Amino acid sequence: MSTVDLGLPSLPGGLKGVPAATEPQNRKEYVSDQEVRWCPGCGDYAVLAAFQGFLPELGIKRENVAMVSGIGCSSRFPYYLSTYGMHSIHGRAPAIATGLAVSRPDLSVWVVTGDGDALSIGGNHLIHTLRRNVNLKILLFNNRIYGLTKGQYSPTSETGKVTKSTPMGSVDNPFNPVSLALGAEATFVARTVDSDRKHLTSVLRAAAEHRGTSFVEIYQNCPIFNDNAFDAFKDPETRDDAIIPLVHGEPIRFGTDGHLGVVRDGFASLAVREVADLPGGEADLVIHDAHTEDPAYAFALSRLTDAGVLHQAPIGIFRSVERPAYDDLVRQQITTSQEAQGTGDLQALVTGADTWTVN
Amino acid sequence: MPTRRPDDPSFDLEMKRTVTIEVKQLDRVVIRFAGDSGDGMQLTGDRFTAETASFGNDLSTLPNFPAEIRAPAGTLPGVSSFQLHFADHDILTPGDAPDVLIAMNPAALKANLKDVPRGATVIVDTADFTARNLKRIGYDENPLETGELDAYHLIPLNLTGMTVESVKEFGLTRKDASRAKNMYALGLVSWLFQRPVESTITFLQTKFASKPDIRDANIAAFRAGYNFGETAEEFSVRYEVKPAHMATGTYRNISGNLALAYGLVAGAQRAGLPLVLGAYPITPASDVLHELSKLKRFNVTTIQAEDEIAGVGAALGASFGGALGVTTSSGPGISLKSETIGLGVMLELPLVVCDIQRAGPSTGMPTKTEQADLLQVMFGRNGEAPLPVLAAQSPADCFAIAIEAARIAVTYRTPVIVLSDGYLANGSEPWKVPVVEDLPTIEPNFTLEPNATDAKGAPTYLPYLRDPETLARAWAIPGTPNLDHRIGGLEKEDKTGNISYDPANHDLMIRTRQAKVDGIARSIPPIEVDDPDGTANVLVLGWGSTYGPIGAGVRRVRQVGGKIAQAHLRHLNPFPSNLGDVLKSYDKVLVPEMNLGQLAMLLRAKYLVDVVSYAQVRGMPLGAAELAEVIGNLVEETAGIDDDARHLGAAAAAVKHGEALNQELHQSEGAR
Numbered sequence A: 001m002s003t004v005d006l007g008l009p010s011l012p013g014g015l016k017g018v019p020a021a022t023e024p025q026n027r028k029e030y031v032s033d034q035e036v037r038w039c040p041g042c043g044d045y046a047v048l049a050a051f052q053g054f055l056p057e058l059g060i061k062r063e064n065v066a067m068v069s070g071i072g073c074s075s076r077f078p079y080y081l082s083t084y085g086m087h088s089i090h091g092r093a094p095a096i097a098t099g100l101a102v103s104r105p106d107l108s109v110w111v112v113t114g115d116g117d118a119l120s121i122g123g124n125h126l127i128h129t130l131r132r133n134v135n136l137k138i139l140l141f142n143n144r145i146y147g148l149t150k151g152q153y154s155p156t157s158e159t160g161k162v163t164k165s166t167p168m169g170s171v172d173n174p175f176n177p178v179s180l181a182l183g184a185e186a187t188f189v190a191r192t193v194d195s196d197r198k199h200l201t202s203v204l205r206a207a208a209e210h211r212g213t214s215f216v217e218i219y220q221n222c223p224i225f226n227d228n229a230f231d232a233f234k235d236p237e238t239r240d241d242a243i244i245p246l247v248h249g250e251p252i253r254f255g256t257d258g259h260l261g262v263v264r265d266g267f268a269s270l271a272v273r274e275v276a277d278l279p280g281g282e283a284d285l286v287i288h289d290a291h292t293e294d295p296a297y298a299f300a301l302s303r304l305t306d307a308g309v310l311h312q313a314p315i316g317i318f319r320s321v322e323r324p325a326y327d328d329l330v331r332q333q334i335t336t337s338q339e340a341q342g343t344g345d346l347q348a349l350v351t352g353a354d355t356w357t358v359n
Numbered sequence B: 001m002p003t004r005r006p007d008d009p010s011f012d013l014e015m016k017r018t019v020t021i022e023v024k025q026l027d028r029v030v031i032r033f034a035g036d037s038g039d040g041m042q043l044t045g046d047r048f049t050a051e052t053a054s055f056g057n058d059l060s061t062l063p064n065f066p067a068e069i070r071a072p073a074g075t076l077p078g079v080s081s082f083q084l085h086f087a088d089h090d091i092l093t094p095g096d097a098p099d100v101l102i103a104m105n106p107a108a109l110k111a112n113l114k115d116v117p118r119g120a121t122v123i124v125d126t127a128d129f130t131a132r133n134l135k136r137i138g139y140d141e142n143p144l145e146t147g148e149l150d151a152y153h154l155i156p157l158n159l160t161g162m163t164v165e166s167v168k169e170f171g172l173t174r175k176d177a178s179r180a181k182n183m184y185a186l187g188l189v190s191w192l193f194q195r196p197v198e199s200t201i202t203f204l205q206t207k208f209a210s211k212p213d214i215r216d217a218n219i220a221a222f223r224a225g226y227n228f229g230e231t232a233e234e235f236s237v238r239y240e241v242k243p244a245h246m247a248t249g250t251y252r253n254i255s256g257n258l259a260l261a262y263g264l265v266a267g268a269q270r271a272g273l274p275l276v277l278g279a280y281p282i283t284p285a286s287d288v289l290h291e292l293s294k295l296k297r298f299n300v301t302t303i304q305a306e307d308e309i310a311g312v313g314a315a316l317g318a319s320f321g322g323a324l325g326v327t328t329s330s331g332p333g334i335s336l337k338s339e340t341i342g343l344g345v346m347l348e349l350p351l352v353v354c355d356i357q358r359a360g361p362s363t364g365m366p367t368k369t370e371q372a373d374l375l376q377v378m379f380g381r382n383g384e385a386p387l388p389v390l391a392a393q394s395p396a397d398c399f400a401i402a403i404e405a406a407r408i409a410v411t412y413r414t415p416v417i418v419l420s421d422g423y424l425a426n427g428s429e430p431w432k433v434p435v436v437e438d439l440p441t442i443e444p445n446f447t448l449e450p451n452a453t454d455a456k457g458a459p460t461y462l463p464y465l466r467d468p469e470t471l472a473r474a475w476a477i478p479g480t481p482n483l484d485h486r487i488g489g490l491e492k493e494d495k496t497g498n499i500s501y502d503p504a505n506h507d508l509m510i511r512t513r514q515a516k517v518d519g520i521a522r523s524i525p526p527i528e529v530d531d532p533d534g535t536a537n538v539l540v541l542g543w544g545s546t547y548g549p550i551g552a553g554v555r556r557v558r559q560v561g562g563k564i565a566q567a568h569l570r571h572l573n574p575f576p577s578n579l580g581d582v583l584k585s586y587d588k589v590l591v592p593e594m595n596l597g598q599l600a601m602l603l604r605a606k607y608l609v610d611v612v613s614y615a616q617v618r619g620m621p622l623g624a625a626e627l628a629e630v631i632g633n634l635v636e637e638t639a640g641i642d643d644d645a646r647h648l649g650a651a652a653a654a655v656k657h658g659e660a661l662n663q664e665l666h667q668s669e670g671a672r
């Protein structure tokens, strides 16, 4: 089979085509009348509050926001927002949202999913959505556990995790969601933390503005079944050394008094070093460039995440590159064929070319 | 007798022949092309069908091919065939047995001969009849020489050799040259049955436009085959099958999958909705995806998804956004879609799910036909998840059934299953082209304004407020101001759609969803019974693609004086409201199916009528003669005639021109 030049459209921002709000909006408008039913202290509350606070900022019509979720504690999210929403079935939200996004360019479509929902049962849909680069925003609430089914280990739980289903410790190797997304060549990949509202909001804003699939991993605490999984990033004692901050255009330097930094290390790989030990000091540090075309760079960054119990991980936007969005291309083909052949004459279609007449 | 057709402008013949050619009139012919999968038999059959359709015969086709794309050449599993029944009258099936077999190699002869009745014409390409090839498929001796084919009208010809000879001026390799042998054979049978040939020449010109050598060779081979018939002494007779008497109008030939694709587009257009297809390739459903992919100008979006679950998910997501979501698949894919279809039942959104059934279970026999998914689509979901089920009864009916599915899906906000099968999908028949303006219109009736007031008296939107007549819920799509709402797979509170675990509410919602589907019966026509003088005691009831074979069987029984009533279901859930009364008004009800009695089970359960099931699951359509025999026997059994005194079944099965509606049509002389 041959390939054709698709005549790619220009690359508009993630919200292009969505009607703008005519009046300023406030947080309360986005709060639904449904009683929130997460456990007290659940990290989902913080994300919800941040999201409700952030939506008015987008400046789009409320009725043009559509939330699609799968199944899990986090997937209850849409019920608590006064936008259009669908709480679908386990793992399938990216597929459902793809159909919605393709047919409705005037909507801002968000997917809410969990580590089990997105990476276990729905892994296939996730990677294909990322590969296609459908214009939708995926928020993956990673609590490294199955919350709703009461505490089995998940595809992001560290090896050796003792849960109800793994009394002797889990034996499988976990996924690093960011690495996985980058392996699928996702165009926007970020990680943030439930409790850091400011950072979370800045990542959400960038995700919304990106044209194509935005993939955001949110470290989310489940105080019931996996408490303190992200404590290293929250405890004032440890967080400075735990969070590797990714700021576009800045050297990647962190730790108390900035004593740590990220440097190139061998073939396509990065490492954390004491800045004081570097021959060139800060000049040797990697300047973060989220627009690097080759996903290998962002992938190398993602490998700085601990695979086991988390002590250190990059937080921020790993990758933000431009690539045509699937839904734009699909719609473009419809427009192109209509321009070339008109909007379709049903009578001519059903009649076809080979007819005969009986008198 | 001067019989040469003067109207073949593309044939400029030298008149070498010395004997005149006689033309025999036939009322019907069943012809089967058989060869290796690589021999182009499907294309040959398609072209002969197109010629026959444009001539104005009624016709019905049965392609039959292996699942392997190229099974080893020359082997029995690699044989592919295409059968066409054409007639000067209305016919219903591709025919039980061929009158003419064209076998392009020894394997094709061996694999097909068992279906060919004695006395039939067998044209064989002798080129591959070497000792080695014969041995490979289990012939110790050359059957063309042993006399074992004496009972047939055998015409052995070196078609390959003559093809190569006819295209030598194009300088192709022998291998490439011999590939045109299917066109040579087509030319020959086109001559034999006086088919108009212009369309095939035009077809070859377009198909091979970019490869002039191949184009010219194919056209040359086609003409040479035609000319060979004209000049060869082997052929002293040509046959004529007059155009059929059909209702006035414009006709075209159409296959089931194409009709289904067009019907889906028509349904969406009549509803004023964009069509979004989410599908994953699977035999025999892929052609619907292919056809719809060509129709983007009709505001058709096709998504080739990563799997069947994503296909139906994308369709449902599009429906949520206000499109007509459609997914097409076959049995194994439908299994994967079950959970999402259940979500559609719960969300109460339109969704059209087409199941082009194939032989199962599991991967089964992908290219063979079957009707064994009925219970899967009726019940294959968790919980009480009723949904409407429709079944097309002929290739062309796939068009109408798709529009009906769109009507029900949109009007009642529900997933709808459309059942077709491999036989309908690939088979074709003449179709009176519908006038688009006369097709039904479908009203989506989107909710645009609040439809209730809340406790404080403020206007509000209740997504599960229902139309009292249809029980369809209010449908507001994203983008509609002030009607934002959340729906999902969790049980909903009546009217508000909020999550509810209330026991009484759950019971109410279960019963309401069931009542909604049951109530669709009020919008569908009562089942019509064909019982010519109203005196039959036995009713044959079918569904889906058995319509043709059952009708043909019934005609045979009537021709030998049997009284039999026939009815066919296109709506399988809900059933037409008069079905129970109809069933109870006959002493016996016979239900033939290509499964182990799935409709029979539903009818027994619902109506407590002890229907007689006739079940055959061979991957092939039921035969007309076989059904005639079963029907005839049951008619006599019902009349209390003893086993050994029965004759109706045997007589009906033996009827030669079983599919003619009346005897006058048979005055013309038969083929032999």
Ligand SMILES: Cc1ncc(C[n+]2csc(CCOP(=O)(O)OP(=O)(O)O)c2C)c(N)n1
Binding pocket: A071, A072, A073, A074, A075, A090, A113, A114, A115, A116, A117, A118, A141, A143, A145, A146, A147, A148, A149, A154
């Ligand atoms: C088909 C199917 N299988 C299993 C389940 C049960 N189930 C519901 S949520 C869930 C895991 C959720 O884990 P995650 O996605 O991490 O979400 P969390 O609850 O942790 O937010 C499972 C296994 C289901 N609802 N559907």
Ligand code: SF4
Binding pocket: A037, A038, A039, A041, A042, A043, A044, A073, A074, A143, A147, A148, A221, A222, A223, A224, A225
């Ligand atoms: S189980 Fe964990 S994730 Fe689920 S609601 Fe409770 S705290 Fe939150």
Ligand SMILES: [Mg+2]
Binding pocket: A072, A114, A115, A116, A141, A142, A143, A144, A145, A146, A147, A154
């Ligand atoms: Mg989880």
